[in-house]
Amino acid sequence: MSTTALWLTIVAIGIGTFVLRLSFIGLSDRMALPVAMTRALRFVPAAVLSAIILPAALRMPEGGVDPSLDNPRLIACLVAAGIAWMTKSVLATLAVGMGTLWLLQALL
Amino acid sequence: MKPAIGDYIDGLRAMLPLLPGAVPFGMIAGAVAAEAKFGAAAGIGQSVLIYAGASQLAATQLVADAAPALIIVLTGLVINLRFAMYSASLAPHFAGLTLRRRALLAYLMTDQSYALTVSRYGADGTADAATKARFYLGGGIAMWIVWLGATAAGFMLGSRVPPSWSLDFFVPLSFLALLVPGIRDRATATAAATGAIIAVVATGLAFNLGLFVAAACGIAAGYLAETWRKKKEDAR
Numbered sequence: 325m326s327t328t329a330l331w332l333t334i335v336a337i338g339i340g341t342f343v344l345r346l347s348f349i350g351l352s353d354r355m356a357l358p359v360a361m362t363r364a365l366r367f368v369p370a371a372v373l374s375a376i377i378l379p380a381a382l383r384m385p386e387g388g389v390d391p392s393l394d395n396p397r398l399i400a401c402l403v404a405a406g407i408a409w410m411t412k413s414v415l416a417t418l419a420v421g422m423g424t425l426w427l428l429q430a431l432l
Numbered sequence: 433m434k435p436a437i438g439d440y441i442d443g444l445r446a447m448l449p450l451l452p453g454a455v456p457f458g459m460i461a462g463a464v465a466a467e468a469k470f471g472a473a474a475g476i477g478q479s480v481l482i483y484a485g486a487s488q489l490a491a492t493q494l495v496a497d498a499a500p501a502l503i504i505v506l507t508g509l510v511i512n513l514r515f516a517m518y519s520a521s522l523a524p525h526f527a528g529l530t531l532r533r534r535a536l537l538a539y540l541m542t543d544q545s546y547a548l549t550v551s552r553y554g555a556d557g558t559a560d561a562a563t564k565a566r567f568y569l570g571g572g573i574a575m576w577i578v579w580l581g582a583t584a585a586g587f588m589l590g591s592r593v594p595p596s597w598s599l600d601f602f603v604p605l606s607f608l609a610l611l612v613p614g615i616r617d618r619a620t621a622t623a624a625a626t627g628a629i630i631a632v633v634a635t636g637l638a639f640n641l642g643l644f645v646a647a648a649c650g651i652a653a654g655y656l657a658e659t660w661r662k663k664k665e666d667a668r
Binding site for chain 2: 325327329330331332333334335336337338340341342344345346347348349350351352353357358361362363364365366367368369370371372373374375376377378379380381382386389391397400404405408409413414415417420421422425426429
């Protein structure tokens with residue numbers, strides 16, 4: 325790809341991404357969201373974050389997905405989820421989750 | 433009344449634990465761009481122009497594979513479709529601010545800045561838009577600086593972090609820490625479980641559509657679960 329084409333590609337993705345980000349925030353003074361949409365939006369964090377987490381938790385270091393239950397990443401995620409549930413602390417979740425993964429990788 | 437600077441600092445403090453996860457990810461994005469023979473300006477500049485890690489990585493990979501430009505742009509944008517969902521979710525919080533302010537907030541939108549702001553103010557109807565914007569910016573600006581620094585370092589030095597350290601695991605862990613406290617009832621749990629399972633099943637979808645499809649299914653599942661529960665209660 326030529327330098328010009330590369331820049332055009334990057335700028336196109338950049339503008340499109342900004343439009344996606346601005347979309348509803350930009351229109352917020354001109355339109356109120358329908359009630360059904362407001363109700364649906366309550367589920368955005370849970371649905372999107374979990375959809376990012378699980379594939380990343382099952383991903384193997386060398387690529388590909390390992391859905392087996394003895395996948396150290398999956399176990400570490402489950403332990404970390406328990407800590408997040410009990411403590412609601414981001415730091416504690418990160419520390420215990422990372423610690424569990426390193427421990428399992430050293431042992432297995 | 434608390435001075436305005438306090439809101440920025442609150443936002444920065446909430447973001448601090450999430451910043452280390454962006455470092456290895458940003459370094460990989462920079463290193464991959466260097467390997468794909470991007471010039472320094474394009475390799476680091478994409479972090480300013482696009483400012484979205486997964487999208488930058490996918491686009492860079494496709495450039496390296498000599499994919500058609502249209503496919504690259506489409507893939508880069510589909511991964512970012514979730515930002516429109518975040519935008520809709522944040523819109524009521526930021527209503528009434530100037531367009532310039534809202535454009536800045538939109539530009540700095542990340543998974544982290546979105547999740548932090550919603551988990552902090554989602555149920556709190558008392559905070560005004562300006563306060564929420566300052567909280568969002570305090571963390572958002574810090575994330576922008578870290579991301580830019582990490583991609584620049586990755587571009588120049590290569591990714592010096594050995595994969596065996598599994599530092600990429602910081603990313604799903606930090607999202608997990610934001611996700612779990614937000615699951616307050618059966619409907620949000622249904623949304624989370626559906627989103628997670630569909631995302632794994634749909635991993636192979638073209639243009640990386642899997643994430644968006646999974647998120648949409650999760651939202652629909654949560655909505656339906658809530659509707660059914662209400663109907664049951666009304667029937668009683």
